[in-house]
Amino acid sequence: MWIRKEKRAAPETGRACLILLGGMLVLVIIMATGMGYMRISAGDVIRIIFYGLSGNHGLIAGINKVFPYVVWDVRLPRVLTAAVVGTGLSLAGVVFQGILLNPLADPYTLGISAGAAFGASIALLLDIGSLGIYSVPLFAFAGAVATLFAVMALSTSGGTISSNNLILSGIIVAAILSAGISFIKYVADEQVSIIIFWLMGSFGSKTWVDVFITFSFVFIGFIICIFFARDLNIMSLGDRSASSLGINPNRTRITLLVTASMITAVCVSVSGIIGFVGLIIPHLMRFMVGSDSRRLVPASALAGAILLLSADTVTRALLPAEIPIGVLTALIGGPFFCYIFKKRQTAVQSG
Amino acid sequence: MGKDLIFEMEDLSFHYGRTRAVDNLSLTLSSGCFWGLLGPNGCGKSTLLDLMARCKTPQAGIIKYRGRDIRDYGSKVIAREIALVPQDFHVNFPFTVEEILLMGRHPYIPRFASPSSDDLQVVDQVMEVLKIAKFRHNYITELSGGEKQRVIFARALAQDTPVVLLDEATSNMDIRHTLDILDIVAGDVETGGKTVIAALHNLNLAATYCDKLVFMKSGRVVSQGDRDQVLTEEILYEVFGIESRVYFDEYVGSRQVAFRRRRP
Numbered sequence: 001m002w003i004r005k006e007k008r009a010a011p012e013t014g015r016a017c018l019i020l021l022g023g024m025l026v027l028v029i030i031m032a033t034g035m036g037y038m039r040i041s042a043g044d045v046i047r048i049i050f051y052g053l054s055g056n057h058g059l060i061a062g063i064n065k066v067f068p069y070v071v072w073d074v075r076l077p078r079v080l081t082a083a084v085v086g087t088g089l090s091l092a093g094v095v096f097q098g099i100l101l102n103p104l105a106d107p108y109t110l111g112i113s114a115g116a117a118f119g120a121s122i123a124l125l126l127d128i129g130s131l132g133i134y135s136v137p138l139f140a141f142a143g144a145v146a147t148l149f150a151v152m153a154l155s156t157s158g159g160t161i162s163s164n165n166l167i168l169s170g171i172i173v174a175a176i177l178s179a180g181i182s183f184i185k186y187v188a189d190e191q192v193s194i195i196i197f198w199l200m201g202s203f204g205s206k207t208w209v210d211v212f213i214t215f216s217f218v219f220i221g222f223i224i225c226i227f228f229a230r231d232l233n234i235m236s237l238g239d240r241s242a243s244s245l246g247i248n249p250n251r252t253r254i255t256l257l258v259t260a261s262m263i264t265a266v267c268v269s270v271s272g273i274i275g276f277v278g279l280i281i282p283h284l285m286r287f288m289v290g291s292d293s294r295r296l297v298p299a300s301a302l303a304g305a306i307l308l309l310s311a312d313t314v315t316r317a318l319l320p321a322e323i324p325i326g327v328l329t330a331l332i333g334g335p336f337f338c339y340i341f342k343k344r345q346t347a348v349q350s351g
Numbered sequence: 352m353g354k355d356l357i358f359e360m361e362d363l364s365f366h367y368g369r370t371r372a373v374d375n376l377s378l379t380l381s382s383g384c385f386w387g388l389l390g391p392n393g394c395g396k397s398t399l400l401d402l403m404a405r406c407k408t409p410q411a412g413i414i415k416y417r418g419r420d421i422r423d424y425g426s427k428v429i430a431r432e433i434a435l436v437p438q439d440f441h442v443n444f445p446f447t448v449e450e451i452l453l454m455g456r457h458p459y460i461p462r463f464a465s466p467s468s469d470d471l472q473v474v475d476q477v478m479e480v481l482k483i484a485k486f487r488h489n490y491i492t493e494l495s496g497g498e499k500q501r502v503i504f505a506r507a508l509a510q511d512t513p514v515v516l517l518d519e520a521t522s523n524m525d526i527r528h529t530l531d532i533l534d535i536v537a538g539d540v541e542t543g544g545k546t547v548i549a550a551l552h553n554l555n556l557a558a559t560y561c562d563k564l565v566f567m568k569s570g571r572v573v574s575q576g577d578r579d580q581v582l583t584e585e586i587l588y589e590v591f592g593i594e595s596r597v598y599f600d601e602y603v604g605s606r607q608v609a610f611r612r613r614r615p
Contacts, residue, residue: 097444098444101441101443101444102443103443103444227462230457230462233446233450233454234454234457236442236443236444236446237440237442237451237454237503237506238437238439238440238441239406240401240404240406240435240437240518241435241437241440241503241506241507243404243405243406244404244405244406244430244433244434244435244507244510244516245430245454245455245457245458245510246426246427246429246430246457246458247426247457248426286444286445290445290446290447290450291444291445291446291450292446292450
């Protein structure tokens with residue numbers, strides 16, 4: 001027998017955590033924008049941001065003439081894109097884990113990222129311009145949703161989805177899709193450099209258009225996730241209990257899975273494949289604010305932004321040579337995945 | 352309290368692919384009773400409960416709840432009428448016991464609203480009755496199998512419905528907790544006018560607690576009625592294909608079933 005500890009993430013501590021995370025995010029954005037080849041003080045960054053918003057020239061009097069350009073046109077788009085993509089991947093992670101009842105699920109381990117990348121590669125290969133700037137995200141979305149259903153169909157037996165089959169199917173499908181992407185690279189002549197560069201995953205050379213597209217889709221996704229947060233909680237009781245509580249499990253599942261795939265697709269199409277963010281963040285946040293999705297969703301959204309922005313800033317400003325962000329997150333996230341996987345196995349044995 | 356009809360099912364069918372789980376079944380159940388649903392594995396008991404809880408839609412036939420087609424009720428309305436306690440459940444995420452019980456109040460709490468004092472009071476009462484108040488702030492993932500099942504049962508009681516459906520809800524519990532829970536629901540039937548419909552495997556527990564029994568086989572009803580009329584050696588042979596002895600037990604205060612080894 002062991003002593004049962006009093007532990008609980010009360011709504012009040014949850015709220016405090018959210019305020020703390022929000023404050024940290026603002027701080028990290030300002031710090032990250034100031035860091036780089038040219039160091040810019042936090043005060044100057046804030047003044048330039050307000051100048052950019054208001055157009056009041058008095059705010060930037062006495063600041064190096066190059067700084068407003070560096071902050072507003074070069075660094076802020078990259079910083080904000082990284083933050084929004086971090087939010088998106090974490091949201092997708094919360095939803096995939098909650099709906100598939102699997103703490104190991106995330107867009108990367110389920111192969112959804114690879115599906116989106118495959119779709120986007122096809123768009124780049126065929127150089128489809130008819131849909132304008134939306135062609136890559138749309139193809140990525142189609143790839144993500146198709147992969148989602150393929151993985152689910154592969155792991156379903158007798159009407160139920162087994163958690164471990166799901167991860168296995170994700171890995172199988174992702175392997176096939178990476179081979180497909182390699183094939184596309186092989187047949188692409190002139191487009192190959194674009195595809196390779198994009199696949200590496202980078203936030204370099206992002207523009208305000210990228211920020212705008214990513215933000216609008218992730219924001220819509222966030223609203224849907226918040227709206228269904230309570231249903232997501234109840235879904236963890238299983239379909240039968242959920243539906244006896246007045247929830248339509250199939251409708252909720254499809255809505256949220258498609259939402260998460262949309263978020264994943266837009267993130268992948270703007271930044272390439274970035275793994276494990278959606279796995280790590282929901283875990284850490286469950287530890288901080290508890291499992292209630294009404295707190296978990298906003299907390300993960302904020303923490304994801306902080307983590308990915310910090311990681312991007314490390315590769316951009318601190319390391320001697322810029323390494324692809326996807327490599328960095330995989331180096332941190334891979335061992336973390338092993339840890340959760342091992343912990344789950346021992347939990348199953350002892351329980 | 353009159354014994355009105357609560358469920359009227361006519362020509363109900365439900366099949367998974369080509370397997371017929373419920374086959375052209377007709378059944379009427381009166382309210383204010385403890386109904387036991389008995390039959391061999393795979394005879395369609397769980398499916399029937401799912402149909403009654405509206406977790407599944409029948410491919411043919413009609414279910415009337417309190418005289419009205421069950422499809423005409425709103426989903427929140429039905430959730431305030433009928434609760435289902437499933438047989439197996441896996442909660443993979445560390446929700447606290449209190450959070451799980453509050454999920455049972457879902458049909459009463461509007462989206463984005465906090466639980467009212469009524470909701471919290473019901474949850475407190477249920478925890479008191481089921482003796483799980485001491486686990487209130489513990490994570491469900493760290494409870495034992497039997498404790499978890501009590502929490503899931505408490506979740507359904509917190510739903511505070513006039514009809515409770517139990518699908519082998521005591522299968523993981525030791526005998527003391529089983530008796531505790533069956534005592535609670537039987538008490539709710541007698542004093543609170545609830546209707547309980549329980550799929551059970553243990554014939555003697557069914558005989559001890561249920562006043563009405565329904566025997567099912569291959570998706571159809573073989574026999575239904577008062578316990579003392581339908582719990583007979585002939586029906587047990589017809590339904591389960593086993594020899595048994597049915598006798599009145601003074602200690603229990605009802606009929607019981609005895610079995611013996613078939614090979615010496």
